[in-house]
Each structure stands twice: as C-alpha cells, then as structure tokens.
Amino acid sequence: MENTNTEIKSETLPTMLRESVFYPCCYTDGAPIKHLDTHFSCFIYADYAVERNKIETIVNRPGLSGYTLDSTVEIPAETLFGVDWYTFMQQNRDCLRKVRDEWKAPYALHFHFVRKAGAPKLCKPAIDFIYIKAEAIAAYRGLYHRLGIAPACVTYIQPGAGLGGGNYGDFPAHFDRALRMEAGPPRYLLLDEVTAYGGAYMPLIAEYNLLAHWRYRPEGFDSGYLYFGEYVKDQPVARRTDSVELHGENNGLSGKFCNHRLPEGF
Numbered sequence: 001m002e003n004t005n006t007e008i009k010s011e012t013l014p015t016m017l018r019e020s021v022f023y024p025c026c027y028t029d030g031a032p033i034k035h036l037d038t039h040f041s042c043f044i045y046a047d048y049a050v051e052r053n054k055i056e057t058i059v060n061r062p063g064l065s066g067y068t069l070d071s072t073v074e075i076p077a078e079t080l081f082g083v084d085w086y087t088f089m090q091q092n093r094d095c096l097r098k099v100r101d102e103w104k105a106p107y108a109l110h111f112h113f114v115r116k117a118g119a120p121k122l123c124k125p126a127i128d129f130i131y132i133k134a135e136a137i138a139a140y141r142g143l144y145h146r147l148g149i150a151p152a153c154v155t156y157i158q159p160g161a162g163l164g165g166g167n168y169g170d171f172p173a174h175f176d177r178a179l180r181m182e183a184g185p186p187r188y189l190l191l192d193e194v195t196a197y198g199g200a201y202m203p204l205i206a207e208y209n210l211l212a213h214w215r216y217r218p219e220g221f222d223s224g225y226l227y228f229g230e231y232v233k234d235q236p237v238a239r240r241t242d243s244v245e246l247h248g249e250n251n252g253l254s255g256k257f258c259n260h261r262l263p264e265g266f
Helices: 012-016 030-034 052-060 079-080 086-091 138-147 171-180 195-198 204-205
Strands: 020-024 042-046 068-074 108-115 126-132 151-157 188-192 208-217 224-231
Touching: 012 020, 012 042, 012 108, 020 030, 020 138, 030 042, 030 151, 030 188, 030 224, 042 138, 042 171, 052 068, 052 108, 052 126, 079 086, 079 138, 086 138, 138 171, 171 204, 188 195, 188 208, 195 224
Parallel strands: 020 042, 020 151, 042 126, 151 188
Antiparallel strands: 068 108, 108 126, 188 224, 208 224
C-alpha cells in the first residue's frame, strides 16, 4: 500500500479525533459520509465483522462520490491505541466475550480522499476515512478514552445488539456509559428512527436537540429517517469552534428526539 504524507502519526492523532465522526457497528453503511461530508472531514468506522478485502473493494469501487482515492495506508495499532493488537485485545476481553463471532485478523486502514475538480465546493477539500476491524466499544475506549477526548459526532444506526441470538445484548447500555465517560458526550449525534425509539435506545439520546433529518433507506431495511442533533443537557458541549448548520428536511421541527415521531407519510 502507498505510504504518503497523509500517514497518521501519534502526535497528530488527537487533533483528528477531536474533529471526527465515530460510527460503531457500522458494517459498510455510507450514510454519515453522504450526509455530513460538508461539515466533517474525518470519519472513523469500527466493526469486528468486516473483512479487509471487503472494505478495500468498496472503497476502490464505487468509492466516494465527488472524491478520488489518493492513498491507502495501514495504521499500526500502536499509533491508534498505544499498544499492539494482542495487548489491545487482552485489555478489552470484557467486550470480546460479548460478541457472537470470533474476532480474527484485526486491522486499521486509512483511506485519504481528495475532492475532484468540478465537485461542489461545499464538499471538504479532503476526506479521511478510517476503518478499524475491532469491537466498537473497545475501539472507542482505545481511541478516545485513552487520550481524554470526545469525537465531534457519533453515528448510532441499528447496531445489531442481540441479533442472531446473544450478540452483545447489553451494547446500548454499555455504549451509553462509554459516551458519558472521560471527556463526556460528543457534541453531535446522528441516528436513525429505529434506534431512536427501538430496542437499541440509549438514555443519552434524550439529551440531544433535533437539528435536521433526512430520508434514509439502509440495505435490507424499510425506508426511514436519520436524525441529527446537538447535545443540550445543562449547556452545549463546545468542542468545535464553529456551529454546524445543516439544511436537512427539518421542516421546523425542534426539541428533543424523544418528543418527535414523524407522522405517517410525512
């Protein structure tokens, strides 16, 4: 793989993490990048079930609309987590015991995209996409807790807790706790309506104000909505110098997620 000056280093990682969008249990869903790439330029995905060749194939074709893949670099576990993969797995045995499938051949890949000539100027000049094959809470702790940092945004879409019988049924409660620890909740949250009101609900969701929503159709599921909100409990968590203003289909909706169910046919 090409090794370019976009390679992530331990000393530059904290800055990237503070501005990142973290997506646990993501599989290969591109929704966060599709809807948020005009406001965020670093997207970090974590899922223990996606093999390396699958994500490399998707990234290379079809890739990201409006962007060209500039480089692909493997990131050592030591750079991301401060320890090697074996030690990282030992440190997170509590999480690994919860998942249904065995976690094998971990990896972390950094894909650097640059905006194509003629692409809308609202798009960021470059996008950094990091895919980590790891259990999601373990990855969050290793990335953010270790450095006392919170991401700018977390995506929480149908994490699959309990699917197939016993697949980390406590994930929502444990992830809720992880998001509240250390530097506290992310300023922004992106989630789907099934997660907002269904079995993967987290109490933290009620502490966010709705800013925008979009229609969303994940692979294998019926059409629904994505919600984007800002943390408001006590006072806004100011970790970015600018405020994100999105032009989604909010139709004047405001208030907390838990107070909004979109009417049929809306």
